[in-house]
Amino acid sequence: MSPVRHRSRAELPSSPIEFAYPIAVPDGTVFGTVIVQEVPHTFALQVFQALRMTMAWAAGPEASGIEFDTMNLTEWELEVLQTKGVDEALWAPVAVIAGELTRPAMLEPERLSHACLAVMDWALGADAHGTALLFAEAAAVVWPSNARLAWICGKAHRERHDFARAETWLRRAKRVAVWTGDWEMQSLAINSLGNIRMWMGDLEAARELLLQAGRIAKARRLRERHAKVLHDLFLVCIYSGEWKEAERYAEQAFAAYGPDHPNITALTFDLALLATHQGQFARALEVLNQLRDQFTDDDRRLRVYAMIGRAAGAAGDAETFQSAWTESWALIDGNTVDHLRADAALELGLGAIGLGFRDHAIHALVIAKEAAEELGERDTLQNAESALGKLEYHEAAAVAARNRPAVRTRAAELAAKYILVVQAPTGGNAAN
Structure with a gap:
C-alpha cells in the first residue's frame, strides 16, 4: 500500500461516527x-x-x-x-x-x-x-481509517437488501481508500457500488461505476480485481440486452482469470444465463446440467436449479423440469436463500408455462410476484405480473418458446468451451 495521502479531494470526514446507526433505528x-x-x-x-x-x-x-x-x-x-x-x-x-x-x-x-x-x-x-x-x-x-472495514459494513447491508445504507458505507470505503492510497480497495468499493446499481436496475450508472473500477484495476495492474470487474460488466450487458458486448466481456474475463481460476465456473454459469436470454434453451440446458453438481452453496445451487427449470420447460424436457422444480422448492422452503425466492420462482414459473403446466406456473408466479413486492424488485415484479396475465394463452406461449429461432451468437459456444475447462482436473470448481 502506498503512503497515506495527507492531501486529497476526498478527505476523511472529521466525524466518522456519522456513518454508524443513529440512536433510534x-x-x-x-x-x-x-x-x-x-x-x-x-x-x-x-x-x-x-x-x-x-x-x-x-x-x-x-x-x-x-x-x-x-x-x-x-x-x-x-x-x-x-x-x-x-x-x-x-x-x-x-x-x-x-x-x-x-x-x-x-x-x-x-x-x-x-x-x-x-x-x-x-x-x-x-x-x-x-x-x-x-x-x-x-x-x-x-x-x-480502515477502508476495508467500511466495505465489510456495506457488503453486510447489501446482503440484507438495505441498499441505501450499503451505498453509504461503500462510498465511505471509497473515500477512505482514496485518502489512504489503497488502490485495490478503491476499485473494490466502486465495483461494489456498481453492482448495487445493477441490482437496482440502473444499468447505465452500474456500467459507469464498473468502467471506473476497471480503469483503476488495469492502471494499477490488479489482475484479479480487473478480471472480476470484466465479469460484472458482462452481467450488465446481459441485462441490458447487449449480447455481442456481453460475449466480448466474457472472453476478456476468461483471459484475465486464467483457466485455473475458481471463478471460471461462475463465468460459465453466467454464459448459460446469456444463452437462455438469447433463446438457446437446449444448448443452455446442456451446460447447466454439467454445472448441476459444481456448486456447494445454496445460493448458486438454487440459481442453477431454477435456470435448469426455465430452460428445460422451454426445451420441452418435462422430466428434467420436474427434477429441477423439486430441488428448487426444497431450497426455497428451507429459508436459506430468501433473497432469491422471487427470481427463482419466476424462472420456474416461466419453465412451467413452456410445458403447459398451468398449476405449476400459477403457484410459482404468484410467489414470485409476492416476493418481488416484498423485496422491492421491480423488474421481477413486472415480469411475474406479465407472465400471469398471459397464462390463458399458455399453449401459444409454449409453442413460441420452443420454436423461437436460434440467435447467431457465441454464448452457448463459449459456455460449452468453458465447461470443459471447469471439468478438467486443474480447472476451477468454486463459486465466486
Missing part, C-alpha cells in the same frame, strides 16, 4: 435491542453493553452523552470475566472489549476493532445477523 426500536433477542440471555446484556460503550467511545463523550466511569467499567469487566457457560468465541472478544474500555486512556483502537470483528464472526456462525451487523459497524467506526 428506522423501525423505532431502541439501538442494539436485537442483541437481547439473538444472544443467549445469560450474556446478552454484557454484549449489549460492549456495543453501547464501544460506540460511545468512538463518538466521544460530547456526542454520545456517556461518561466513562472507571469504577463502573471495572465492575462491568469483572462481571464479564466471571460469567460462566458462554461460548468462548463470544466471551473472549467481549472480555477484550471490556478490558480496553475500562482503560480508555490506553485503549488501542485496532485491538478494539479486531475484538468487534470477532464478535461479528461469532454472530454470523450463530445466525445472529442483526448482532453481526452492529458489531461490523462498531469495528468500522472504532478504526475509521
Whole structure:
C-alpha cells in the first residue's frame, strides 16, 4: 500500500461516527435491542453493553452523552470475566472489549476493532445477523481509517437488501481508500457500488461505476480485481440486452482469470444465463446440467436449479423440469436463500408455462410476484405480473418458446468451451 495521502479531494470526514446507526433505528426500536433477542440471555446484556460503550467511545463523550466511569467499567469487566457457560468465541472478544474500555486512556483502537470483528464472526456462525451487523459497524467506526472495514459494513447491508445504507458505507470505503492510497480497495468499493446499481436496475450508472473500477484495476495492474470487474460488466450487458458486448466481456474475463481460476465456473454459469436470454434453451440446458453438481452453496445451487427449470420447460424436457422444480422448492422452503425466492420462482414459473403446466406456473408466479413486492424488485415484479396475465394463452406461449429461432451468437459456444475447462482436473470448481 502506498503512503497515506495527507492531501486529497476526498478527505476523511472529521466525524466518522456519522456513518454508524443513529440512536433510534428506522423501525423505532431502541439501538442494539436485537442483541437481547439473538444472544443467549445469560450474556446478552454484557454484549449489549460492549456495543453501547464501544460506540460511545468512538463518538466521544460530547456526542454520545456517556461518561466513562472507571469504577463502573471495572465492575462491568469483572462481571464479564466471571460469567460462566458462554461460548468462548463470544466471551473472549467481549472480555477484550471490556478490558480496553475500562482503560480508555490506553485503549488501542485496532485491538478494539479486531475484538468487534470477532464478535461479528461469532454472530454470523450463530445466525445472529442483526448482532453481526452492529458489531461490523462498531469495528468500522472504532478504526475509521480502515477502508476495508467500511466495505465489510456495506457488503453486510447489501446482503440484507438495505441498499441505501450499503451505498453509504461503500462510498465511505471509497473515500477512505482514496485518502489512504489503497488502490485495490478503491476499485473494490466502486465495483461494489456498481453492482448495487445493477441490482437496482440502473444499468447505465452500474456500467459507469464498473468502467471506473476497471480503469483503476488495469492502471494499477490488479489482475484479479480487473478480471472480476470484466465479469460484472458482462452481467450488465446481459441485462441490458447487449449480447455481442456481453460475449466480448466474457472472453476478456476468461483471459484475465486464467483457466485455473475458481471463478471460471461462475463465468460459465453466467454464459448459460446469456444463452437462455438469447433463446438457446437446449444448448443452455446442456451446460447447466454439467454445472448441476459444481456448486456447494445454496445460493448458486438454487440459481442453477431454477435456470435448469426455465430452460428445460422451454426445451420441452418435462422430466428434467420436474427434477429441477423439486430441488428448487426444497431450497426455497428451507429459508436459506430468501433473497432469491422471487427470481427463482419466476424462472420456474416461466419453465412451467413452456410445458403447459398451468398449476405449476400459477403457484410459482404468484410467489414470485409476492416476493418481488416484498423485496422491492421491480423488474421481477413486472415480469411475474406479465407472465400471469398471459397464462390463458399458455399453449401459444409454449409453442413460441420452443420454436423461437436460434440467435447467431457465441454464448452457448463459449459456455460449452468453458465447461470443459471447469471439468478438467486443474480447472476451477468454486463459486465466486
